[in-house]
Amino acid sequence: MMEAALLDAESSAAALPAGTRREPRMPQRRRDQAFLDAFDATGMVYDCFWHADGRRVLLVGPPPVNLVADYYLARFTALPSGNAVTRRFHSSLSVMITELIDVPTGSTAIAIRFGRETIELPIRANLSAQLAGARILFGMNRNNDLRWIGEWARFHQRLHGTDTIVLYDNGSTDYAVEAVVETLRAVPGLAHVAVPVWRQPFGRTDTAVRLNPYWAHFPQIASMSAVLRRYGAQATGILNADIDELVAPPDGRSIYAVASGLRHGLAVFRGRWIEAVPLTDAAADHRGYGVSLTDAKRARSRPNKWALDPRRGWVANLKVHPYWHWIAGRPMFSKITPDGAHYWHFRGINTNWKRSSDPVPRELLAPDADLAAAFARAAS
Template sequence: MTSDFATCRLGEGGPRRKSRVAPRYRKDGYDAAFDDRTLWLDAVWHQGVVTLVCPRLNNLAGVFRSGALALDGVPARPRVRHFYRHSLVQMRAPELPARVTLEVAGTRHDSAVSVTDPARFRGRNVIVTMSRDNDLVWIEDFARFHAETQGADAIILVDNASRGYGRAEIEQALARTGLDALVLRTDLPFGPRGRAPHANTELFLQTCVLNALRLRHLSEARAVLCCDIDELILSRRAPTVFDATWQSIFGFTRFEGEWRHAPTPAQGITVRHADHVLVRSGGRPSPAKWCIRPTGPLGELQWRPHVLEGFAFNWLFLSRAFTYHHCRQITTGWKRDPHRDDTAQLVPAEPAAVLARGRRRVAPRPAAAVRAGWNAALRRGGEVLSRRFFALRPASQVVSLLILSCLGIVLEEAIDDDPAQQEIDAILAILDATPQIDQMEATLDVWF
């Protein structure tokens, strides 16, 4: 197996992950594409904690409860958190350990521990994308477009077991775009496509990759844009999506896209992004993509391809200042067959290059300056507190707000020289009437 991640998989004859999707929602080949063996994609040491980024554990959570975890042979107590498509297992580690080990019923599972490297992408505009078997011309066109029109500085491309070329060929294609390119590889299964409403429920790999990269490489990036090779991001107004995200208070921007189609090319001609000059009248928008400032208030939330995990306000950040072209024929056909599209209702539209013209950067972006002064210190402090707050589970956020309300009441009544006990008793009564915190967390995690 080829991987640039510290991956651990179960061996033959061991336990297996069970699917959460009922059989009636599974298409042909679903079980074969389902990842039932990966314990963790990556083990990352970051800020005194080793985090195992796992495909959603489901029943395999019991393996961590019954087994013995250790860091360099020293027993470790895990904290397990479950999200929609992934799980995190976290262990305190003041010093960087070399290996993490899980022993279950006499069987040892282990991997190295990845070291974080935020310096390479510090203060830079970074694209994050995954690819498998995409034409190298597509990859180069995609990267060059965003370098020229959105001011991208760097790209991290994770190759998922492409068969027609290797890492060196991808690096050569990206080098011609001027971007600082980091190409990583993993052979883990991408995951199965189900029937609605479970079309994407168990596509574990992309979400795991995003969160592993967030911890390993991107915690100090200026802004990070998550998009796919078949997508071209466009500004409807002057700022780039990286600049707008950097300058925004919360450091988060979401935007919808539109499907673009290309005329059927002549035999032997490779269709390109620039050929996508047709649209369908009244077509539905493509699902929102996002750009985030990792050092901002929302920087510690979990990443998914279209939303921030567990954040109830994704919808508030949908911006009309940006859009993207979702190029229908930039595909290997693994998810959709572009040749089956009904082209009768397609009408001509301006190509992406024309729409981007006049919005290109006329001067290089200055390096991110270090903020100074009292206002800057207050802003940094507010961002740190916000990051800690939004990283909490929803139930913990509710409890924190109630506690702050109590403190606010005490302060107000102290100023007014009135007793605060009546208001506090009312809040405590509400808390007494709620379920236990663990049950609240489980329920709210499902909602959000």
């Protein structure tokens, strides 16, 4: 069996100059220490890479928030030529793309003059041409059980034809990143694997604001723009699913093909909770769980997930920013839920943070026949 090829996953990151800090939205409101500890107040750039057109360079990072004036005063220079380059900012609530225009061919780094400091960032390669036509699955990982990661990858490869996985590692401590790489490369049918390491603070839900309280999860949201722009600009499809989520094949079809068949190339779908009730004492991965609440309303996992055909013209606009559960800047009326499209959301997976605190009475549960059938198909 051929192992999947390992893609270049090196990133170029930079912190804000000493003494410069990003503040939360509405900074006058009180936050608990847990939020402040997890908030990325010092990150400036998470990655720097060529645009797929080979003429521009993109910097992906957190939003400026209170630092808008500082970013506009920053100066960007291509190295080794020393040519000053024009910049445009494309910012949303949780991420900003800095677009550098007409960067000279052969440039190897970008120098950023920010305040009194100058920071140099190597320009990383764009892999979109190498991955033209790929079916990409991506997510972010921190200390998830390697068996769960392996089953997540196998399921989507077998039922959807996933051939490329980009799994960002947010500073796992239970194992080395090489263990994640080996787990993914061993999955039959995968052609390419990338495991970029982003150690920036992950962020927490902001209870001080009501509108979009998940806004401060900067690394995860920014990684979505990096996947789209650095790896997937010419892919057949991109699918976002966390390790505790398995996407159902609508009527047996690949979700990538379903999305490509839609007018705007965007499929969105909700989920169904699979309860943290193991089928056997030896439950080791997703296949060890398989029951959901008989009450369909209570069993529903409401957040949307999505699959996208990135080759559509509207996606090229850098004001389009993928998020966890939606895509900012998408065209009106582009959000379509195809018949049969949904995902299974496993409470007993993903370091158990979604595990219910109270045991669910057995009489309220029933086997999920669709999930069992999907597992059987994936094993055939």
